[in-house]
Amino acid sequence: MSTAAAEHALGRTDAEETAARARGLTKAYGSGETTVLALDSVDVDIARGRFTAVMGPSGSGKSTLMHCLAGLDTVSAGQVWLGDTEITGLKERELTQLRRDRIGFMFQSFNLIPTLNAVENITLPMDIAGKKPDEKWLNQVIDQLGLRDRLKHRPAQLSGGQQQRVACARALASRPELIFADEPTGNLDSRAGLEVLGFLRDAVDALGQTVVMVTHDPGAAAHADLVLFLGDGRIVDQMARPTAEAVLERMKRFDSIRGTFEEDPDPNPGPNPNPGPGPDPDPDQKNALDQGIAPDRD
Numbered sequence: 129m130s131t132a133a134a135e136h137a138l139g140r141t142d143a144e145e146t147a148a149r150a151r152g153l154t155k156a157y158g159s160g161e162t163t164v165l166a167l168d169s170v171d172v173d174i175a176r177g178r179f180t181a182v183m184g185p186s187g188s189g190k191s192t193l194m195h196c197l198a199g200l201d202t203v204s205a206g207q208v209w210l211g212d213t214e215i216t217g218l219k220e221r222e223l224t225q226l227r228r229d230r231i232g233f234m235f236q237s238f239n240l241i242p243t244l245n246a247v248e249n250i251t252l253p254m255d256i257a258g259k260k261p262d263e264k265w266l267n268q269v270i271d272q273l274g275l276r277d278r279l280k281h282r283p284a285q286l287s288g289g290q291q292q293r294v295a296c297a298r299a300l301a302s303r304p305e306l307i308f309a310d311e312p313t314g315n316l317d318s319r320a321g322l323e324v325l326g327f328l329r330d331a332v333d334a335l336g337q338t339v340v341m342v343t344h345d346p347g348a349a350a351h352a353d354l355v356l357f358l359g360d361g362r363i364v365d366q367m368a369r370p371t372a373e374a375v376l377e378r379m380k381r382f383d384s385i386r387g388t389f390e391e392d393p394d395p396n397p398g399p400n401p402n403p404g405p406g407p408d409p410d411p412d413q414k415n416a417l418d419q420g421i422a423p424d425r426d
């Protein structure tokens with residue numbers, strides 16, 4: 129475990145650096161014998177001004193965690209804060225306003241309005257809120273995302289990568305405290321995916337934004353500063369300065385130790401000198417590595 133990570137429990141950072149946090153976050157679906165415990169008393173801190181990726185096997189609770197942190201879903205127990213605001217217990221109206229004013233969202237399917245052009249889509253959340261965009265910031269975001277000559281195009285006139293760039297600009301436009309991105313590269317080819325990941329990285333490095341991204345792709349996760357690994361509704365590991373190879377290795381352990389999780393003593397393991405037979409990596413994850421989505425690391 130890296131020095132910084134070793135100083136804290138998994139997923140925990142210093143409170144003053146925290147954009148969002150949860151304590152004892154528990155989410156159960158259903159009741160009685162059919163209850164599914166999607167999140168099991170999760171403690172997590174999302175570091176401000178950082179890019180955090182959330183990974184884990186299918187059904188491990190990634191989307192549920194994102195939805196609960198973003199106030200899109202209610203919790204069964206525990207507390208969630210956005211900055212200093214405790215969002216657990218807020219009424220639906222207050223949550224709607226908080227999401228609109230303080231959170232940006234990106235989804236796998238872009239979620240653009242087909243009848244609006246790019247710039248109208250970008251400013252839509254602010255238009256709904258009756259707020260005027262900060263023109264200087266908006267122009268900076270538009271230029272950073274290379275959308276200047278696409279502003280009058282409707283989504284159908286844009287490529288998938290361009291549409292996701294519009295969604296990225298929409299998420300950034302109000303300068304939110306936090307951007308949640310759920311599989312933002314899931315519908316993109318590797319080149320467009322790489323571009324979007326580069327923009328998210330720039331949003332953190334150049335614009336000081338905070339990004340949380342759920343992904344299945346180790347190459348995408350490698351763009352983050354920190355990867356949180358979920359297993360059976362708990363944060364079971366984390367990795368600072370991830371590489372695609374190290375993330376893929378960590379994910380393989382979920383396959384080989386199905387249902388049993390151990391704390392990883394070394395978040396950036398080197399090549400395993402005694403590789404076991406282990407299952408093949410998920411073909412999508414392998415493709416991502418083959419296609420070179422992983423960024424260069426110094």
Ligand SMILES: Nc1ncnc2c1ncn2[C@@H]1O[C@H](COP(=O)(O)OP(=O)(O)OP(=O)(O)O)[C@@H](O)[C@H]1O
Nearest residue numbers: 157158164166184185186187188189190191192193
């Ligand atoms: N609305 C729901 N009703 C019942 N069970 C649900 C609901 N949403 C999620 N679950 C269950 O909660 C668990 C966690 O689901 P979640 O979607 O958060 O996992 P995930 O890690 O995002 O999965 P994936 O990678 O497949 O998207 C799963 O067992 C899932 O079946």
